[in-house]
Amino acid sequence: MNLKIIVAISAVLLLSGCGSSGAWGWYVIDPRTATGQENIYFLVSGFWATIQLSVIAAFISMILGLVIALPGMSSNRWVRLPPRVYVEFVRAIPLLPMLFWVFYGLPVILQSLGININIDAFWGAIITLAVSDSAFTAEIYRSGIQSINKGQTEAAKTIGLNYRQTMRYVILPQAIRRILPPLANQFIYIVKMSAFASVIGMQELTRRANELVVTEYRPLEIYTLLVFEYLVLVLVISFFVRSLERKMGSDESR
Amino acid sequence: MKNDSFVITIKKLNKWYGSFHALKDIDLNVALGERIVICGPSGSGKSTLIRCINSLEQHNSGTIVVDGREMIDSKAVHAIRAEVGMVFQQFNLFPHLTILQNLTLGPMKARGLSRAEAEDRAMTYLERVRIPDQAQKKPAALSGGQQQRVAIARSLCMEPKIMLFDEPTSALDPEMISEVLDVIVDLAEDGMTMICVTHEMGFARRAADRMIFMDYGEVIETGPPNEFFDAPKSERCKLFLSQILQH
Numbered sequence A: 001m002n003l004k005i006i007v008a009i010s011a012v013l014l015l016s017g018c019g020s021s022g023a024w025g026w027y028v029i030d031p032r033t034a035t036g037q038e039n040i041y042f043l044v045s046g047f048w049a050t051i052q053l054s055v056i057a058a059f060i061s062m063i064l065g066l067v068i069a070l071p072g073m074s075s076n077r078w079v080r081l082p083p084r085v086y087v088e089f090v091r092a093i094p095l096l097p098m099l100f101w102v103f104y105g106l107p108v109i110l111q112s113l114g115i116n117i118n119i120d121a122f123w124g125a126i127i128t129l130a131v132s133d134s135a136f137t138a139e140i141y142r143s144g145i146q147s148i149n150k151g152q153t154e155a156a157k158t159i160g161l162n163y164r165q166t167m168r169y170v171i172l173p174q175a176i177r178r179i180l181p182p183l184a185n186q187f188i189y190i191v192k193m194s195a196f197a198s199v200i201g202m203q204e205l206t207r208r209a210n211e212l213v214v215t216e217y218r219p220l221e222i223y224t225l226l227v228f229e230y231l232v233l234v235l236v237i238s239f240f241v242r243s244l245e246r247k248m249g250s251d252e253s254r
Numbered sequence B: 001m002k003n004d005s006f007v008i009t010i011k012k013l014n015k016w017y018g019s020f021h022a023l024k025d026i027d028l029n030v031a032l033g034e035r036i037v038i039c040g041p042s043g044s045g046k047s048t049l050i051r052c053i054n055s056l057e058q059h060n061s062g063t064i065v066v067d068g069r070e071m072i073d074s075k076a077v078h079a080i081r082a083e084v085g086m087v088f089q090q091f092n093l094f095p096h097l098t099i100l101q102n103l104t105l106g107p108m109k110a111r112g113l114s115r116a117e118a119e120d121r122a123m124t125y126l127e128r129v130r131i132p133d134q135a136q137k138k139p140a141a142l143s144g145g146q147q148q149r150v151a152i153a154r155s156l157c158m159e160p161k162i163m164l165f166d167e168p169t170s171a172l173d174p175e176m177i178s179e180v181l182d183v184i185v186d187l188a189e190d191g192m193t194m195i196c197v198t199h200e201m202g203f204a205r206r207a208a209d210r211m212i213f214m215d216y217g218e219v220i221e222t223g224p225p226n227e228f229f230d231a232p233k234s235e236r237c238k239l240f241l242s243q244i245l246q247h
Helices: A002-019 A034-044 A047-069 A077-092 A095-112 A121-146 A150-158 A163-200 A205-216 A219-248 B046-053 B074-083 B099-109 B115-128 B144-156 B174-189 B201-207 B225-230 B235-245
Strands: B006-017 B020-031 B035-039 B061-066 B084-087 B162-166 B193-197 B210-215 B218-223
Touching: A002 A219, A034 A205, A034 A219, A047 A077, A047 A121, A047 A163, A047 A205, A047 A219, A077 A121, A095 A121, A095 A163, A121 A163, A150 A163, A150 B084, A150 B144, A163 A205, A163 A219, A163 B099, A205 A219, B006 B046, B006 B193, B020 B046, B020 B193, B020 B218, B035 B046, B035 B201, B046 B061, B046 B162, B046 B193, B074 B084, B084 B144, B099 B115, B099 B144, B115 B144, B144 B174, B174 B193, B174 B201, B201 B225, B201 B235, B210 B225, B210 B235, B218 B225, B218 B235
Parallel strands: B035 B193, B035 B210, B084 B162, B162 B193
Antiparallel strands: B006 B020, B006 B061, B210 B218
16 A cells, blocks of 8 residues: 555656656666666666664674673663663664774774784775664664563562563563564665665675766666665665564554 | 471561561471462561562571572572462563563563563463463563463463462452453463462462461461451451451
Protein backbone atom coordinates (compact mmCIF):
# COMPACT_ATOMS: atom_id res chain seq x y z
CA MET A 1 0.00 0.00 0.00
CA ASN A 2 2.60 2.52 1.14
CA LEU A 3 4.96 1.28 -1.50
CA LYS A 4 2.42 1.98 -4.23
CA ILE A 5 1.93 5.54 -3.05
CA ILE A 6 5.66 6.19 -2.95
CA VAL A 7 6.19 4.73 -6.40
CA ALA A 8 3.32 6.76 -7.78
CA ILE A 9 4.59 10.03 -6.35
CA SER A 10 8.10 9.26 -7.50
CA ALA A 11 6.92 8.49 -11.00
CA VAL A 12 5.00 11.74 -11.22
CA LEU A 13 8.01 13.73 -10.04
CA LEU A 14 10.31 11.96 -12.41
CA LEU A 15 8.05 12.29 -15.42
CA SER A 16 7.33 15.95 -14.80
CA GLY A 17 11.07 16.44 -14.66
CA CYS A 18 11.59 14.66 -17.95
CA GLY A 19 8.91 16.77 -19.51
CA SER A 20 10.46 20.15 -18.76
CA SER A 21 13.13 19.56 -21.32
CA GLY A 22 15.22 22.64 -20.63
CA ALA A 23 16.52 21.67 -17.17
CA TRP A 24 17.01 17.92 -17.54
CA GLY A 25 19.55 16.00 -19.58
CA TRP A 26 18.87 12.36 -19.08
CA TYR A 27 21.30 11.34 -21.80
CA VAL A 28 23.96 11.04 -19.13
CA ILE A 29 22.29 7.95 -17.70
CA ASP A 30 20.26 6.88 -20.70
CA PRO A 31 20.34 3.07 -20.80
CA ARG A 32 19.89 3.12 -24.57
CA THR A 33 23.33 4.58 -25.18
CA ALA A 34 26.67 2.96 -24.46
CA THR A 35 27.95 5.84 -22.30
CA GLY A 36 24.66 5.94 -20.44
CA GLN A 37 24.92 2.25 -19.67
CA GLU A 38 28.51 2.62 -18.57
CA ASN A 39 27.57 5.50 -16.27
CA ILE A 40 24.63 3.63 -14.78
CA TYR A 41 26.80 0.62 -14.17
CA PHE A 42 29.43 2.83 -12.52
CA LEU A 43 26.84 4.38 -10.19
CA VAL A 44 24.92 1.23 -9.35
CA SER A 45 28.07 -0.77 -8.61
CA GLY A 46 28.41 1.40 -5.49
CA PHE A 47 25.53 -0.56 -3.96
CA TRP A 48 27.74 -3.39 -2.87
CA ALA A 49 30.07 -1.16 -0.84
CA THR A 50 27.16 0.72 0.74
CA ILE A 51 25.44 -2.52 1.71
CA GLN A 52 28.64 -4.09 3.04
CA LEU A 53 29.44 -0.98 5.02
CA SER A 54 25.96 -0.71 6.53
CA VAL A 55 25.50 -4.38 7.35
CA ILE A 56 28.89 -4.86 9.01
CA ALA A 57 28.61 -1.57 10.91
CA ALA A 58 25.07 -2.37 12.04
CA PHE A 59 26.11 -5.84 13.16
CA ILE A 60 29.00 -4.51 15.25
CA SER A 61 26.79 -1.75 16.59
CA MET A 62 24.11 -4.22 17.69
CA ILE A 63 26.61 -6.28 19.67
CA LEU A 64 28.45 -3.25 21.04
CA GLY A 65 25.12 -1.70 21.99
CA LEU A 66 24.09 -4.72 24.05
CA VAL A 67 27.49 -4.89 25.75
CA ILE A 68 27.04 -1.23 26.71
CA ALA A 69 23.34 -1.38 27.57
CA LEU A 70 23.44 -4.30 30.02
CA PRO A 71 25.96 -2.88 32.54
CA GLY A 72 24.33 0.51 31.95
CA MET A 73 21.29 -0.81 33.82
CA SER A 74 23.20 -2.20 36.80
CA SER A 75 22.06 -1.24 40.27
CA ASN A 76 25.71 -0.68 41.15
CA ARG A 77 26.53 2.91 40.23
CA TRP A 78 30.21 2.19 39.53
CA VAL A 79 29.29 -0.50 37.03
CA ARG A 80 26.69 1.81 35.53
CA LEU A 81 28.98 4.82 35.20
CA PRO A 82 31.36 3.84 32.34
CA PRO A 83 28.62 2.78 29.91
CA ARG A 84 26.57 5.87 30.74
CA VAL A 85 29.58 8.09 30.10
CA TYR A 86 30.25 6.25 26.84
CA VAL A 87 26.70 6.83 25.63
CA GLU A 88 26.69 10.52 26.55
CA PHE A 89 30.13 11.06 25.02
CA VAL A 90 29.64 9.19 21.74
CA ARG A 91 26.15 10.55 21.25
CA ALA A 92 27.50 14.10 21.41
CA ILE A 93 30.00 13.73 18.56
CA PRO A 94 28.72 14.42 15.03
CA LEU A 95 29.46 11.64 12.58
CA LEU A 96 31.63 13.61 10.16
CA PRO A 97 34.15 14.89 12.74
CA MET A 98 34.30 11.42 14.25
CA LEU A 99 34.99 9.96 10.83
CA PHE A 100 37.86 12.40 10.32
CA TRP A 101 39.22 11.63 13.76
CA VAL A 102 39.13 7.87 13.22
CA PHE A 103 40.54 8.02 9.71
CA TYR A 104 43.22 10.67 10.15
CA GLY A 105 43.77 10.78 13.90
CA LEU A 106 43.46 7.24 15.21
CA PRO A 107 46.33 5.79 13.13
CA VAL A 108 48.63 8.46 14.59
CA ILE A 109 47.72 7.45 18.14
CA LEU A 110 48.08 3.76 17.32
CA GLN A 111 51.47 4.40 15.74
CA SER A 112 52.69 6.33 18.78
CA LEU A 113 51.70 3.29 20.84
CA GLY A 114 53.76 1.10 18.56
CA ILE A 115 50.73 -0.51 16.93
CA ASN A 116 51.09 -0.49 13.19
CA ILE A 117 47.59 -0.99 11.93
CA ASN A 118 46.61 0.67 8.73
CA ILE A 119 43.05 1.93 8.84
CA ASP A 120 41.72 2.10 5.29
CA ALA A 121 38.62 3.97 4.22
CA PHE A 122 36.47 0.86 4.50
CA TRP A 123 37.35 0.01 8.09
CA GLY A 124 37.61 3.65 9.09
CA ALA A 125 34.02 4.12 7.95
CA ILE A 126 32.86 0.90 9.63
CA ILE A 127 34.47 1.75 12.97
CA THR A 128 32.99 5.23 12.91
CA LEU A 129 29.51 4.13 11.90
CA ALA A 130 29.49 1.26 14.40
CA VAL A 131 30.76 3.29 17.35
CA SER A 132 28.62 6.31 16.68
CA ASP A 133 25.55 4.12 16.19
CA SER A 134 26.25 1.91 19.21
CA ALA A 135 25.33 4.71 21.61
CA PHE A 136 21.88 4.86 20.05
CA THR A 137 21.53 1.10 19.82
CA ALA A 138 22.43 0.87 23.50
CA GLU A 139 19.65 3.31 24.37
CA ILE A 140 17.21 1.33 22.24
CA TYR A 141 18.11 -1.84 24.12
CA ARG A 142 17.85 -0.05 27.43
CA SER A 143 14.40 1.35 26.75
CA GLY A 144 13.23 -2.02 25.44
CA ILE A 145 14.54 -3.94 28.41
CA GLN A 146 13.34 -1.41 30.96
CA SER A 147 9.88 -1.46 29.42
CA ILE A 148 9.50 -5.07 30.55
CA ASN A 149 7.61 -5.16 33.84
CA LYS A 150 9.82 -5.44 36.93
CA GLY A 151 7.64 -8.32 38.08
CA GLN A 152 9.12 -10.49 35.33
CA THR A 153 12.62 -10.13 36.77
CA GLU A 154 11.29 -10.78 40.26
CA ALA A 155 9.43 -13.90 39.19
CA ALA A 156 12.57 -15.14 37.43
CA LYS A 157 14.59 -14.57 40.60
CA THR A 158 12.12 -16.50 42.72
CA ILE A 159 12.37 -19.56 40.47
CA GLY A 160 16.13 -19.52 40.91
CA LEU A 161 17.32 -18.03 37.63
CA ASN A 162 20.53 -16.01 37.75
CA TYR A 163 21.03 -12.70 35.95
CA ARG A 164 22.26 -14.25 32.69
CA GLN A 165 19.42 -16.78 32.57
CA THR A 166 16.86 -14.13 33.44
CA MET A 167 18.06 -11.96 30.54
CA ARG A 168 18.31 -14.81 28.09
CA TYR A 169 15.08 -16.69 28.77
CA VAL A 170 12.74 -14.10 30.25
CA ILE A 171 13.64 -10.47 29.49
CA LEU A 172 15.32 -10.40 26.07
CA PRO A 173 12.78 -12.60 24.26
CA GLN A 174 10.08 -10.18 25.39
CA ALA A 175 12.15 -7.04 24.85
CA ILE A 176 13.27 -7.99 21.34
CA ARG A 177 9.77 -7.47 19.97
CA ARG A 178 9.80 -3.92 21.24
CA ILE A 179 13.43 -3.36 20.27
CA LEU A 180 13.12 -4.54 16.70
CA PRO A 181 11.17 -1.64 15.16
CA PRO A 182 13.46 1.13 16.51
CA LEU A 183 16.49 -1.03 15.72
CA ALA A 184 15.36 -1.33 12.11
CA ASN A 185 14.88 2.41 12.08
CA GLN A 186 18.45 2.75 13.25
CA PHE A 187 19.67 0.42 10.52
CA ILE A 188 18.05 2.62 7.90
CA TYR A 189 19.81 5.53 9.54
CA ILE A 190 23.16 3.73 9.18
CA VAL A 191 22.51 3.08 5.51
CA LYS A 192 21.96 6.77 4.97
CA MET A 193 24.86 7.86 7.16
CA SER A 194 27.18 5.56 5.22
CA ALA A 195 27.12 8.27 2.54
CA PHE A 196 29.60 10.17 4.73
CA ALA A 197 32.18 7.48 3.95
CA SER A 198 32.45 9.10 0.54
CA VAL A 199 34.49 11.96 1.98
CA ILE A 200 37.32 9.64 2.99
CA GLY A 201 37.36 8.00 -0.40
CA MET A 202 35.13 4.98 0.11
CA GLN A 203 33.77 3.94 -3.30
CA GLU A 204 30.13 3.68 -2.33
CA LEU A 205 26.98 5.12 -3.89
CA THR A 206 27.52 8.76 -3.01
CA ARG A 207 31.23 8.80 -3.85
CA ARG A 208 30.54 7.35 -7.27
CA ALA A 209 27.82 9.88 -7.94
CA ASN A 210 30.19 12.68 -6.95
CA GLU A 211 32.91 11.40 -9.22
CA LEU A 212 30.57 11.10 -12.16
CA VAL A 213 29.23 14.59 -11.56
CA VAL A 214 32.76 15.93 -11.77
CA THR A 215 33.39 14.32 -15.17
CA GLU A 216 29.91 14.60 -16.72
CA TYR A 217 28.74 17.78 -15.07
CA ARG A 218 25.09 16.68 -14.82
CA PRO A 219 24.47 16.94 -11.06
CA LEU A 220 20.67 17.05 -11.31
CA GLU A 221 20.24 13.72 -13.10
CA ILE A 222 23.02 11.91 -11.29
CA TYR A 223 21.96 13.03 -7.83
CA THR A 224 18.35 12.26 -8.67
CA LEU A 225 19.39 8.74 -9.49
CA LEU A 226 21.43 8.67 -6.28
CA VAL A 227 18.38 9.62 -4.24
CA PHE A 228 16.43 6.83 -5.88
CA GLU A 229 19.20 4.35 -5.22
CA TYR A 230 18.90 5.06 -1.50
CA LEU A 231 15.13 5.02 -1.69
CA VAL A 232 15.14 1.56 -3.24
CA LEU A 233 17.64 0.29 -0.68
CA VAL A 234 15.64 1.59 2.26
CA LEU A 235 12.34 0.32 0.88
CA VAL A 236 13.80 -3.15 0.44
CA ILE A 237 15.07 -3.07 4.04
CA SER A 238 11.68 -1.86 5.28
CA PHE A 239 10.01 -4.72 3.49
CA PHE A 240 12.25 -7.30 5.14
CA VAL A 241 11.86 -5.69 8.53
CA ARG A 242 8.07 -5.74 8.25
CA SER A 243 8.03 -9.44 7.55
CA LEU A 244 10.53 -10.06 10.34
CA GLU A 245 8.36 -8.06 12.74
CA ARG A 246 5.33 -10.09 11.77
CA LYS A 247 7.26 -13.27 12.42
CA MET A 248 8.49 -12.04 15.81
CA GLY A 249 5.08 -10.69 16.78
CA SER A 250 6.26 -7.12 17.28
CA ASP A 251 2.76 -5.93 16.63
CA GLU A 252 1.42 -6.58 20.10
CA SER A 253 -2.07 -5.50 19.22
CA ARG A 254 -2.59 -8.76 17.34
CA MET B 1 12.95 -23.04 72.19
CA LYS B 2 16.13 -23.45 70.18
CA ASN B 3 16.76 -21.36 67.13
CA ASP B 4 17.12 -24.23 64.69
CA SER B 5 13.58 -25.40 65.22
CA PHE B 6 12.53 -22.40 63.16
CA VAL B 7 12.71 -22.39 59.41
CA ILE B 8 12.68 -18.60 59.32
CA THR B 9 14.21 -16.41 62.02
CA ILE B 10 14.01 -12.66 61.67
CA LYS B 11 15.59 -10.37 64.27
CA LYS B 12 15.43 -6.58 64.59
CA LEU B 13 14.70 -6.15 60.91
CA ASN B 14 14.72 -2.56 59.65
CA LYS B 15 14.01 -1.20 56.20
CA TRP B 16 13.98 2.35 54.97
CA TYR B 17 12.90 3.78 51.63
CA GLY B 18 14.83 7.02 51.77
CA SER B 19 13.55 8.65 54.93
CA PHE B 20 10.44 6.45 55.11
CA HIS B 21 10.82 3.82 57.80
CA ALA B 22 9.00 0.86 56.21
CA LEU B 23 9.88 -1.85 58.74
CA LYS B 24 10.67 -1.11 62.37
CA ASP B 25 12.55 -3.70 64.45
CA ILE B 26 10.56 -6.66 63.18
CA ASP B 27 11.07 -9.95 65.04
CA LEU B 28 9.48 -13.03 63.54
CA ASN B 29 10.05 -16.76 63.96
CA VAL B 30 8.35 -19.25 61.69
CA ALA B 31 8.29 -22.94 62.59
CA LEU B 32 8.41 -25.64 59.96
CA GLY B 33 4.91 -26.31 58.70
CA GLU B 34 3.50 -23.15 60.22
CA ARG B 35 0.87 -21.19 58.27
CA ILE B 36 0.94 -17.48 58.88
CA VAL B 37 -1.41 -14.84 57.55
CA ILE B 38 -0.30 -11.22 57.66
CA CYS B 39 -2.86 -8.47 57.38
CA GLY B 40 -2.92 -4.74 57.91
CA PRO B 41 -3.70 -1.47 56.12
CA SER B 42 -1.93 -0.69 52.86
CA GLY B 43 1.51 0.78 53.37
CA SER B 44 1.89 -1.04 56.68
CA GLY B 45 4.94 -3.00 55.47
CA LYS B 46 3.44 -6.47 55.07
CA SER B 47 4.53 -6.92 51.46
CA THR B 48 7.92 -5.40 52.20
CA LEU B 49 8.40 -7.90 55.01
CA ILE B 50 7.77 -10.98 52.92
CA ARG B 51 9.76 -9.53 50.02
CA CYS B 52 12.72 -9.23 52.39
CA ILE B 53 12.48 -12.97 53.12
CA ASN B 54 13.63 -13.84 49.61
CA SER B 55 15.65 -10.68 49.15
CA LEU B 56 13.48 -9.00 46.53
CA GLU B 57 13.96 -6.07 48.89
CA GLN B 58 17.25 -5.58 50.72
CA HIS B 59 16.89 -4.86 54.41
CA ASN B 60 18.99 -2.15 56.03
CA SER B 61 19.67 -3.75 59.39
CA GLY B 62 18.83 -6.86 61.39
CA THR B 63 19.22 -10.50 60.49
CA ILE B 64 17.21 -12.92 58.38
CA VAL B 65 17.98 -16.62 58.68
CA VAL B 66 16.12 -18.95 56.34
CA ASP B 67 16.55 -22.70 56.60
CA GLY B 68 19.68 -22.27 58.71
CA ARG B 69 21.33 -19.86 56.31
CA GLU B 70 21.84 -16.22 57.11
CA MET B 71 21.17 -13.78 54.31
CA ILE B 72 24.52 -12.07 54.05
CA ASP B 73 25.85 -12.38 50.50
CA SER B 74 24.59 -13.15 47.03
CA LYS B 75 25.48 -16.81 47.43
CA ALA B 76 23.23 -17.09 50.47
CA VAL B 77 20.51 -15.17 48.65
CA HIS B 78 20.64 -17.63 45.78
CA ALA B 79 20.49 -20.63 48.14
CA ILE B 80 17.61 -19.11 50.10
CA ARG B 81 15.61 -18.31 46.97
CA ALA B 82 15.91 -21.95 45.98
CA GLU B 83 14.00 -22.87 49.15
CA VAL B 84 11.43 -20.09 49.02
CA GLY B 85 8.62 -19.94 46.49
CA MET B 86 6.73 -16.72 45.87
CA VAL B 87 3.36 -15.91 44.38
CA PHE B 88 2.69 -12.33 43.34
CA GLN B 89 -0.41 -10.21 43.25
CA GLN B 90 0.01 -9.68 39.49
CA PHE B 91 0.85 -13.37 38.75
CA ASN B 92 3.98 -12.35 36.78
CA LEU B 93 3.77 -15.30 34.43
CA PHE B 94 6.13 -15.16 31.45
CA PRO B 95 3.79 -14.11 28.63
CA HIS B 96 6.01 -15.30 25.76
CA LEU B 97 6.14 -18.89 27.05
CA THR B 98 3.43 -21.54 27.22
CA ILE B 99 2.09 -22.62 30.59
CA LEU B 100 4.25 -25.75 30.44
CA GLN B 101 7.36 -23.72 29.57
CA ASN B 102 6.59 -21.33 32.42
CA LEU B 103 6.70 -24.30 34.76
CA THR B 104 9.73 -26.08 33.35
CA LEU B 105 12.03 -23.06 32.99
CA GLY B 106 13.12 -22.94 36.63
CA PRO B 107 13.60 -26.70 37.14
CA MET B 108 15.54 -27.02 33.87
CA LYS B 109 17.76 -23.95 34.09
CA ALA B 110 18.20 -23.52 37.84
CA ARG B 111 17.90 -27.13 38.99
CA GLY B 112 19.40 -28.87 35.98
CA LEU B 113 16.51 -31.27 35.39
CA SER B 114 16.10 -32.82 31.95
CA ARG B 115 13.18 -31.65 29.85
CA ALA B 116 11.33 -34.91 30.40
CA GLU B 117 11.77 -34.78 34.17
CA ALA B 118 10.78 -31.12 34.28
CA GLU B 119 7.67 -31.68 32.16
CA ASP B 120 6.72 -34.63 34.29
CA ARG B 121 6.98 -32.55 37.38
CA ALA B 122 5.15 -29.65 35.74
CA MET B 123 2.20 -31.86 34.82
CA THR B 124 2.05 -33.21 38.37
CA TYR B 125 1.68 -29.71 39.77
CA LEU B 126 -0.66 -28.55 37.03
CA GLU B 127 -2.94 -31.42 38.02
CA ARG B 128 -2.58 -30.39 41.61
CA VAL B 129 -3.86 -26.88 40.77
CA ARG B 130 -6.47 -28.53 38.54
CA ILE B 131 -5.55 -27.15 35.10
CA PRO B 132 -3.49 -29.84 33.32
CA ASP B 133 -5.48 -29.27 30.10
CA GLN B 134 -4.16 -25.72 29.68
CA ALA B 135 -0.49 -26.74 29.47
CA GLN B 136 0.08 -25.74 25.84
CA LYS B 137 -1.64 -22.34 26.03
CA LYS B 138 -0.04 -18.95 26.56
CA PRO B 139 -0.86 -17.18 29.84
CA ALA B 140 -2.96 -14.51 28.11
CA ALA B 141 -5.46 -17.20 27.04
CA LEU B 142 -6.22 -18.05 30.67
CA SER B 143 -8.51 -16.36 33.19
CA GLY B 144 -6.98 -14.50 36.12
CA GLY B 145 -7.79 -17.31 38.52
CA GLN B 146 -6.21 -19.87 36.23
CA GLN B 147 -3.13 -17.68 35.76
CA GLN B 148 -2.67 -17.39 39.49
CA ARG B 149 -2.99 -21.14 39.89
CA VAL B 150 -0.32 -21.56 37.21
CA ALA B 151 1.87 -19.14 39.14
CA ILE B 152 1.42 -21.27 42.26
CA ALA B 153 2.28 -24.41 40.29
CA ARG B 154 5.34 -22.66 38.85
CA SER B 155 6.61 -22.01 42.38
CA LEU B 156 5.82 -25.54 43.49
CA CYS B 157 7.85 -26.95 40.59
CA MET B 158 10.93 -25.70 42.40
CA GLU B 159 9.81 -27.82 45.39
CA PRO B 160 10.34 -25.05 47.94
CA LYS B 161 10.27 -25.50 51.70
CA ILE B 162 8.46 -22.23 52.20
CA MET B 163 5.83 -20.45 50.15
CA LEU B 164 5.26 -16.71 50.26
CA PHE B 165 2.01 -15.26 48.96
CA ASP B 166 1.84 -11.54 48.33
CA GLU B 167 -1.88 -10.68 48.15
CA PRO B 168 -2.53 -13.59 45.78
CA THR B 169 -6.20 -12.76 45.24
CA SER B 170 -6.18 -8.96 45.22
CA ALA B 171 -6.00 -8.68 41.42
CA LEU B 172 -8.71 -11.26 40.80
CA ASP B 173 -12.35 -10.87 39.92
CA PRO B 174 -14.51 -11.90 42.89
CA GLU B 175 -15.77 -15.13 41.32
CA MET B 176 -12.21 -16.39 40.86
CA ILE B 177 -10.95 -15.78 44.38
CA SER B 178 -12.17 -19.04 45.87
CA GLU B 179 -10.60 -21.30 43.20
CA VAL B 180 -7.21 -19.81 44.08
CA LEU B 181 -7.79 -19.89 47.83
CA ASP B 182 -8.87 -23.54 47.63
CA VAL B 183 -5.52 -24.41 46.10
CA ILE B 184 -3.67 -22.54 48.84
CA VAL B 185 -5.75 -24.24 51.56
CA ASP B 186 -4.90 -27.56 49.94
CA LEU B 187 -1.22 -26.74 50.23
CA ALA B 188 -1.66 -25.67 53.83
CA GLU B 189 -3.35 -28.95 54.69
CA ASP B 190 -0.40 -30.80 53.20
CA GLY B 191 1.87 -29.12 55.71
CA MET B 192 3.56 -26.52 53.52
CA THR B 193 5.18 -23.71 55.52
CA MET B 194 3.60 -20.53 54.27
CA ILE B 195 3.33 -16.84 54.86
CA CYS B 196 0.42 -15.19 53.17
CA VAL B 197 -0.36 -11.50 52.95
CA THR B 198 -4.08 -11.24 52.37
CA HIS B 199 -7.29 -9.55 53.41
CA GLU B 200 -9.36 -12.69 52.87
CA MET B 201 -10.32 -13.23 56.49
CA GLY B 202 -12.49 -16.28 55.86
CA PHE B 203 -9.47 -17.93 54.31
CA ALA B 204 -7.31 -16.84 57.23
CA ARG B 205 -9.68 -18.53 59.68
CA ARG B 206 -9.61 -21.71 57.62
CA ALA B 207 -5.91 -21.96 56.90
CA ALA B 208 -3.84 -19.95 59.36
CA ASP B 209 -2.11 -21.16 62.52
CA ARG B 210 -1.18 -17.64 63.40
CA MET B 211 -2.34 -14.15 62.46
CA ILE B 212 -0.07 -11.15 62.33
CA PHE B 213 -1.43 -7.63 62.20
CA MET B 214 0.95 -4.93 60.98
CA ASP B 215 0.61 -1.17 60.91
CA TYR B 216 3.17 1.60 60.31
CA GLY B 217 5.94 -0.96 59.77
CA GLU B 218 5.43 -2.69 63.12
CA VAL B 219 3.90 -5.95 64.24
CA ILE B 220 1.01 -4.70 66.37
CA GLU B 221 -0.68 -7.93 67.27
CA THR B 222 -0.17 -11.61 66.72
CA GLY B 223 -2.06 -14.71 67.81
CA PRO B 224 -4.09 -17.72 66.70
CA PRO B 225 -7.00 -16.85 64.39
CA ASN B 226 -9.76 -17.48 66.95
CA GLU B 227 -8.36 -15.10 69.54
CA PHE B 228 -7.29 -12.66 66.86
CA PHE B 229 -10.71 -12.33 65.25
CA ASP B 230 -12.91 -12.74 68.30
CA ALA B 231 -10.94 -10.79 70.87
CA PRO B 232 -8.40 -8.44 69.31
CA LYS B 233 -6.42 -6.64 71.97
CA SER B 234 -5.11 -3.47 70.33
CA GLU B 235 -7.32 -0.60 69.29
CA ARG B 236 -5.74 -0.34 65.85
CA CYS B 237 -6.37 -3.99 65.15
CA LYS B 238 -9.99 -3.72 66.33
CA LEU B 239 -10.53 -0.73 64.06
CA PHE B 240 -8.93 -2.49 61.08
CA LEU B 241 -10.97 -5.65 61.56
CA SER B 242 -14.20 -3.73 61.95
CA GLN B 243 -13.45 -1.87 58.72
CA ILE B 244 -12.71 -4.89 56.59
CA LEU B 245 -15.32 -7.21 58.08
CA GLN B 246 -18.10 -4.62 57.83
CA HIS B 247 -19.04 -5.23 54.23
